Amino acid sequence: MLRLTSVVTTYGRTTALHSVSLHVRPGEIVALVGANGAGKTTVLNTISGITPAAKGKVQYGEKDIARMSADRIVRLGISHVPEGRQLFAPLPVKDNLLLGSYTLRHAEKQAHQQEDLQRIYTMFPILKERSEQRAGTLSGGEQQMLAIGRALMARPTLLLLDEPSMGLAPKVMAEIFNAIAEFRNHGLTVLLVEQNARWALKIADRGYVLETGSIVLEGSAEELLENREVQRAYLGKGYREVWE
Amino acid sequence: MTEPVYARKRIMGNLPDILQLLFTGLAVGSIYAIIAVGFTVIFSSTQVVNFAQGEFVMIGALVSYWLVGAEHGPHLPLLLALPLAVLTAMFVGSALGWVLMRPLKDASVTTLIIITVGASMLMHGIASMLWGKDPVSVTAFSKTSGYSLYLPAALTGPDAYPVYIGTQELWVMGLAALIVLLLTFFFNKTMVGKAMRAVSVNRHGARLIGINVSRMVVGAFALSAAIGAIAGAAIAPISMASYGMGTMLGLKGFAAAIVGGLGNFPGSVIAGLLLGIMENFSATYISSQYKDAFAFIILLVVLVISPNGIVALFRRRRARA
Ligand SMILES: Nc1ncnc2c1ncn2[C@@H]1O[C@H](COP(=O)(O)OP(=O)(O)OP(=O)(O)O)[C@@H](O)[C@H]1O
Numbered sequence A: 001m002l003r004l005t006s007v008v009t010t011y012g013r014t015t016a017l018h019s020v021s022l023h024v025r026p027g028e029i030v031a032l033v034g035a036n037g038a039g040k041t042t043v044l045n046t047i048s049g050i051t052p053a054a055k056g057k058v059q060y061g062e063k064d065i066a067r068m069s070a071d072r073i074v075r076l077g078i079s080h081v082p083e084g085r086q087l088f089a090p091l092p093v094k095d096n097l098l099l100g101s102y103t104l105r106h107a108e109k110q111a112h113q114q115e116d117l118q119r120i121y122t123m124f125p126i127l128k129e130r131s132e133q134r135a136g137t138l139s140g141g142e143q144q145m146l147a148i149g150r151a152l153m154a155r156p157t158l159l160l161l162d163e164p165s166m167g168l169a170p171k172v173m174a175e176i177f178n179a180i181a182e183f184r185n186h187g188l189t190v191l192l193v194e195q196n197a198r199w200a201l202k203i204a205d206r207g208y209v210l211e212t213g214s215i216v217l218e219g220s221a222e223e224l225l226e227n228r229e230v231q232r233a234y235l236g237k238g239y240r241e242v243w244e
Numbered sequence B: 001m002t003e004p005v006y007a008r009k010r011i012m013g014n015l016p017d018i019l020q021l022l023f024t025g026l027a028v029g030s031i032y033a034i035i036a037v038g039f040t041v042i043f044s045s046t047q048v049v050n051f052a053q054g055e056f057v058m059i060g061a062l063v064s065y066w067l068v069g070a071e072h073g074p075h076l077p078l079l080l081a082l083p084l085a086v087l088t089a090m091f092v093g094s095a096l097g098w099v100l101m102r103p104l105k106d107a108s109v110t111t112l113i114i115i116t117v118g119a120s121m122l123m124h125g126i127a128s129m130l131w132g133k134d135p136v137s138v139t140a141f142s143k144t145s146g147y148s149l150y151l152p153a154a155l156t157g158p159d160a161y162p163v164y165i166g167t168q169e170l171w172v173m174g175l176a177a178l179i180v181l182l183l184t185f186f187f188n189k190t191m192v193g194k195a196m197r198a199v200s201v202n203r204h205g206a207r208l209i210g211i212n213v214s215r216m217v218v219g220a221f222a223l224s225a226a227i228g229a230i231a232g233a234a235i236a237p238i239s240m241a242s243y244g245m246g247t248m249l250g251l252k253g254f255a256a257a258i259v260g261g262l263g264n265f266p267g268s269v270i271a272g273l274l275l276g277i278m279e280n281f282s283a284t285y286i287s288s289q290y291k292d293a294f295a296f297i298i299l300l301v302v303l304v305i306s307p308n309g310i311v312a313l314f315r316r317r318r319a320r321a
């Protein structure tokens, strides 16, 4: 469904990704783990057209989307829940959600918008309670839920998630990861970026390990969870301090 | 007669003057307000202060002058000329927005602001070639030029002047109010308006949900040009129209936008109105020679007291209370 082949992405003179190749099959949850600065966010930004690849191919279905503009990529069915949520802070929660369906055509909006909104409110009831409140006044966990909800309003087939666990208490994290694991039942495919490898691999089917801009390891989630290197680098005891 | 009654008479005797100044000040203030709103629309979606804003006002004035009243013009009815003038300004505005967003999209905000200064000079130059350097007088919107309003003699004494309510001033205020209402509706109730706000509050977030940011910014320039052009067409019958009229109006609108707290929509409107009124009063009671300087004195004073504009000042007061 999504395939990156030898993708190189640069920021000016610095090369953030050196020849990254990975793929995501329909219906899968794929985790992309790695330390700070490994290039995880850059991979997602390259896919969604925010920082286009300098070299290499990004194929989505039959199409090469490597040089497509961000808004066309959203229209193709790829939604991105970014690092730092990037909500519209002064606008009400409800408007943030409705703006999520900005790319839908009129008929599509007529047919699905209200129903989608209700579905998101069922998934995250707190958003319904807060629907008239400004997004900026939400707690971190609520903002993450809103960012996910906003992305879902575009009716994506592939969801890119960038560190949804960032800064969240374990309880809220559990709620969000349960929701992500549920997406599979709705036919949604997920590419999940996480520093918190344990959580990510627990719900994922497969995973990739990214180190300084290159994929150094890939495999099924179980394999990765059992891998010595992964255990030492990303699941070890000292890990918690690193990401908190 | 006792002292206090005499004092009251004297103040009341000035009432027509005061109301007159208030009325004309409000009309000029409405113009400043909508020019300030034009600045706000562009600033909030790009962080660019568009120094060509005043030229949209000039385009609105001169194009509608040419379409309606110019000797060799097509003598169109106003109802047709006004939309055409607005469209012309929107076209120029979109072109400017496009240049800033496409070829120069990686330039810094400072560079973009300087480009708008350049664009302003260019428009200036072109307008002076097309219409010459002499101010032209422009036909008013209505045939009736105004009404004399006599205040009750009990208030003012027997031989006070009436207050003159100019029709064109009424047009100016009405159009300004209409623009403010429509924009409020646009930004709060329509999806495109909300998307434009989304671009202004979080451009990155807006791109991520599939908003075409460049197109939105071009749209913001077009909108802002339209607002400016309406202001220009409306004020021209009062002030005359000339290639250079945009400079001072643009600067005053800019002052109002800053005083209102750059990017603050209600703040711009309030500051524009206040600026027009204060300027008018100070020109009469202090010195008319320094009329244009008052706007900038007010600007400096406000910046010293509250760098984020007057609305921020009120907010802070309320927060403290
Ligand atoms: N806008 C930018 N300009 C220049 N360099 C950048 C930019 N964004 C990221 N980089 C660099 O690219 C590399 C990869 O960054 P990226 O944000 O993709 O890492 P990450 O894996 O998401 O890290 P984190 O876990 O901290 O979010 C880093 O070395 C970073 O400094």
Ligand SMILES: [Mg+2]
Residues within 6 Å of the ligand: A040, A041, A042, A083, A162
């Ligand atoms: Mg990151």
